Amino acid sequence: NAGVTQTPKFRVLKTGQSMTLLCAQDMNHEYMYWYRQDPGMGLRLIHYSVGEGTTAKGEVPDGYNVSRLKKQNFLLGLESAAPSQTSVYFCASSHLTDTQYFGPGTRLTVL
Amino acid sequence: GEDVEQSLFLSVREGDSSVISCTYTDSSSTYLYWYKQEPGAGLQLLTYIFSNMDMKQDQRLTVLLNKKDKHLSLRIADTQTGDSAIYFCAELYSSASKIIFGSGTRLSIRP
Numbered sequence: 001n002a003g004v005t006q007t008p009k010f011r012v013l014k015t016g017q018s019m020t021l022l023c024a025q026d027m028n029h030e031y032m033y034w035y036r037q038d039p040g041m042g043l044r045l046i047h048y049s050v051g052e053g054t055t056a057k058g059e060v061p062d063g064y065n066v067s068r069l070k071k072q073n074f075l076l077g078l079e080s081a082a083p084s085q086t087s088v089y090f091c092a093s094s095h096l097t098d099t100q101y102f103g104p105g106t107r108l109t110v111l
Numbered sequence: 112g113e114d115v116e117q118s119l120f121l122s123v124r125e126g127d128s129s130v131i132s133c134t135y136t137d138s139s140s141t142y143l144y145w146y147k148q149e150p151g152a153g154l155q156l157l158t159y160i161f162s163n164m165d166m167k168q169d170q171r172l173t174v175l176l177n178k179k180d181k182h183l184s185l186r187i188a189d190t191q192t193g194d195s196a197i198y199f200c201a202e203l204y205s206s207a208s209k210i211i212f213g214s215g216t217r218l219s220i221r222p
Contacts (some may be wrong), residue, residue, distance in 0.1 A: 033209070040119070042199060042214035043154075058209065090153060099144065100210055102154040 002026055006091050006103035013081045013110045021076040021106050023091030029101075031094045032074035033058075034066060036087040037105075043090065049074055081110045115213035117200050122219045123190050131216045132184040133200030142203040143176060144210070145185045149196045157185070157198075192220050 007022040023032065033048040035058075045058030049068040063085060065077045074093075078085060086109050092100040117133040135143065141162050146154040160167045160174045160183075167174045173186040183202075187194055197215040204211050 035212075040214060042115075043212040045209055045211075048209060092154075099142070099156055099159060101156070102146075104153045 004091055004093055004101050004103040006089075006106050008106060009104065010107050011109070013078075013108065015082060015110060017081050018077070018079050019081065019108075020078075021089055021091075021108075023074045023076070023093075023103060024072055025074075025091075025093040025101070026072060027093060027095070027101065028071070029093035029095050030071070031096060031100075032068065033092045033094075033100065034064070034074065034076045035090045035092065036060065036085075037090060038087050046076065046089075081108075083110045086110045115200055115202055115211050117198075117213035117216045119214065120217050120219070122221055125190060125192060125220050125222055127190055129187040129190045129194065129218055130184055131187075131198050131200075131218065132182060133213050133216075135181050135183065135200070135202040135211075137202055137204050137211075138178070138181065140202040140204065143174075143183050144199075144201040144203075145172075145174065145183075146199040146201060146212075147196045148199065148215070154199060187218075190218075190220055194218060195220050 004025045034046040035043040047066040049055045052071040055066045067075045089106045091103040094100040115135045123129045144159040145157045147157045171188045175184045199215045200213040201210045
């Protein structure tokens with residue numbers, strides 16, 4: 001039982017490049033979330049999903065897209081990366097609105 | 112609006128008790144959480160409390176909830192060097208099925 005895993009752990013992009021972050025969970029959770037963490041700002045919710053095939057916007061959705069084609073996976077895409085998207089990205093999952101379990105994070109740098 | 116506020120720093124002497132606190136805005140929150148984040152790692156759930164409880168104790172951790180003032184605190188007894196981390200308070204924002212995090216309190220331990 002791996003819990004929540006994220007791929008990759010680190011990435012460096014140039015401005016304008018695109019990439020996809022993958023989150024996978026093996027706990028059969030319905031809800032999944034993507035957050036970004038910036039110094040002194042805590043966690044901010046980017047997008048979330050309450051079930052396979054559904055997504056919803058969080059606090060800071062601009063510049064990101066998500067997809068939940070399978071229950072166990074939640075993908076976060078950056079279509080055209082900007083330096084303001086340099087951050088640590090955390091994925092989480094939960095059984096409905098119960099406790100969220102977090103992945104180890106992906107550190108993204110956009111030059 | 113949705114907001115969870117915490118002080119940014121706390122320094123305590125090893126062996127003393129640490130008290131980290133936060134205030135939240137949603138009076139209808141059902142769950143309130145404390146997460147711990149060690150350097151370079153993801154968030155780890157420490158404990159949580161249901162809104163119909165005033166206190167919860169779990170070994171060295173004591174959570175106190177004052178619903179009237181919307182104030183949540185985490186007391187760590189006999190603080191050790193391994194307790195050095197950032198501690199996040201979070202509330203389940205019931206109307207939107209999402210969890211709102213505070214900005215985190217960095218706990219440092221001095222000998």
